[in-house]
Amino acid sequence: MDTATAPTQTNYINVAHTAKSWLLTRDHKRIALLYLISVSVFFMIGGLFALLIRLELLTPAGDLFEAETYNKVFTMHGVAMVFFFLIPAIPATLGNFLVPLMIGAKDLAFPRINLLSWYVYVLGGLFTLAAVIGGGVDTGWTFYTPYSTAASNTHVILTGLGVFISGFSSILTGFNFIVTIHKMRAPGMTWFRLPLFVWASYATSLIAILGTPVVAIAIVLVALERTLHIGVFDPTLGGDPVLYQHLFWFYSHPAVYVMVLPAMGVISELIAAFTRKEIFGYKFVAFSSLAIAVIGFFVWGHHMYVSSQSAFAGLVFSFLTYLVAVPSAVKVFNWTATLYRGSISYQAPMLYAFGFLGLFLIGGLTGLFLGALGLDVHVHDTYFVVAHFHYVMVGGTIMAYLGGLHYWWPKMTGRLYNEGWAKFAALMIFVGFNLTFFPQFLLGYMGMPRRYHMYPEEWQVLNVLSTAGATILGVGYFIPTIYLLWSLKKGEVAGDNPWGATGLEWQTQSPPVTENFPVTPVVTEPAYAYAHQEKRFA
């Protein structure tokens, strides 16, 4: 590989330098970078709030913050992380960058809409930030009624508006991906030659398009009830508070898959690349994404087993919840089987993928406890649930996101990061994560309710462990920020294909030119056709 000399060819980054050329760009790769910066800002904000939560919970008494402040802190942690980081992170950054490259297209189908989606996201983010700066919001990220419509006197509308607006950016991105994947595949890129990340992005886009409008409507109704007192949710106005929960979870359960499916897509790419092997059971992995997307729309009531929803509804939702668990299990088994007779390298992205497997395994398996009706009655709204969804959404999604970011970093920037630091960070994150969240399963089963500012003394030791873990985790997340930024100037020049991976994105230069491929590629083989290509690595 070359020494650290600046790349001299033109590419999408050095083609123009003005601020205007970035802010008005229609290049999906530049838009991906804009998203990367903005979601990172929200990740830091959300992370800061997380740290404050853990500091407060270091002691049983509510001694660091007033109760009201604490309530705002966990609300804003959830809002920033869920709506402004986890949902857009992989689709809007890695997805935006990779979907056209992977299918051999010049750009997304609607480049202007793509740029619009970023502005919409930023606008939504600004509304939410305004709410935070203006004093915050205290409803929890779930905005349950009638608390949010009749009781809370914080910035519910402003925050809701932020979430509402940013929802449109997911819809726009999803729409763009679907059209692009249908219409812009390179010659020879049949559906079953698509990399699995593209399949996952497709399934994710379907969910974003179908689900987001429902939560948008729910939020509008909350705002209308706060301002005009229309009686939709507030029983004193003739409304039904539980109706809100149906609307909210109809979107927010599938939203979990908006966070997790793309992560699974990334993991499939990483495992293929670092075992130099076709993904075992490609079609099963591809179709399991669609199965998850479809069944995932019919399980929302598992958040409502004790909400006074009828027992028969509970029965159906529990049944479907167990069904949707199966395709996730299938994916895990297929990834494991892919390792068999592979050529496994332990480079940093693969370490993140191993980390994902471990954490997602725990996250997914603990979902089986929550799906069981009679058991969920006990652990619902306790720290058991908190631990479970952090394992899935943070352990799963963020691990995959970081793994993907490392893997495609050389393609995005043309540079390699420091391998030693990257491995070290992966290890810290894994250890810190488990120390933070594993004790919460025990706390939850003992009955510690979530969203508690104070808690009984006998639970302090486990809480202290959790806070200690969070500190390690925080440092673990911070290290990549430093070495990745450092690599921009000092990193080794990567070359077109530093991993020896298949995939069209590795066949063009690093970083790619504005329209990705000088000549439109023609695809003649399935994804991950490593076996025929030994010569590539000579």
Add this chain to the structure above:
Amino acid sequence: MFNIPLFPDSASTFAGRVDALYFFIVAVTSFFAILVVALVAFFAVRYKRRRADEVGAPVHGALALELTWTAVPLVLAMVMFYWGASVYFAMAKPPANAMEIYTVGKRWMWKFQHVTGQREINQLHVPIGQPVKLVIGSEDVIHSVYIPAFRVKMDAVPGRTTTLWFQATKAGRYRLFCTEYCGQKHSGMIGEVVVMAPGEFQQWLAGGPATGSMSEMGQKLFTDLACVTCHRDDTTGRGPSLAGVFGSQVTLQGGRTVTADEQYLRESIVNPQAKIVEGYQPLMPTFQGLVSEEQLMQLIAYVKSLGTKGQAPGQTAAPAAEGAQAPGAADTVTK
């Protein structure tokens, strides 16, 4: 800090059942977690890349394997589903002889009233060995009654009446939490359940000051609020006689029938226009805002004391709701 518990107290008949299911799932999931981790670790070491130009073997997949690892998790999942549902349905059906305690959540306290009239705040006394049914309401936002040692939980939903039941098995004091976020002092909305031997409990009940039983208070309200002017014991009133209504099948205008459970009674008082009894005019005024949540519970207790279908007036009983309800969802009314 020597006391570091890792497992909750078990003090109700449900605790053992929930824990058994819990340990079953712990066993199954641990088995798969260890299996996957062991395989990953073994493959990772065994097939470590040895030469820079090495590639993996061309293994595409195997249908038999795919089917196996789809079917086995599916079967295990169905076992968990069935088991979980059976525990849930047991939680959903309070026994007919359950002792009722009226529970109201209010920011930020729990108010309890026994049928005999004793009131408690943030403390709930119950006897060992006797099924207890909480009839739950909320005065403001959603709360949730949660007693970890009993493994039971039920939301207190404004505008609805929900129920939860348990049978305590061990004397002691157990924590009670509000588990649905309800604003500023959510984490202060806690209390304790005091489980006593039946004899002691009777003593406790006799000792406390009572202003009359729940149904007596309800009867007084029934007069004060002029319900009596329309609802008489005979058929001469403008409204139907309420004797024997509770637990019966009421025929509504249009021919639909509903079971008259607590949720139906509540709705009849707060939102009478929602369901009109066949043969009557919709002239009952709404009492929304005129009666507090607790008064509502007293009225319900009074109407229930007027007898259940097929029972002599004066006897109270649990709703004879057919089929199952969610643990506590008293509204079996289907739309």
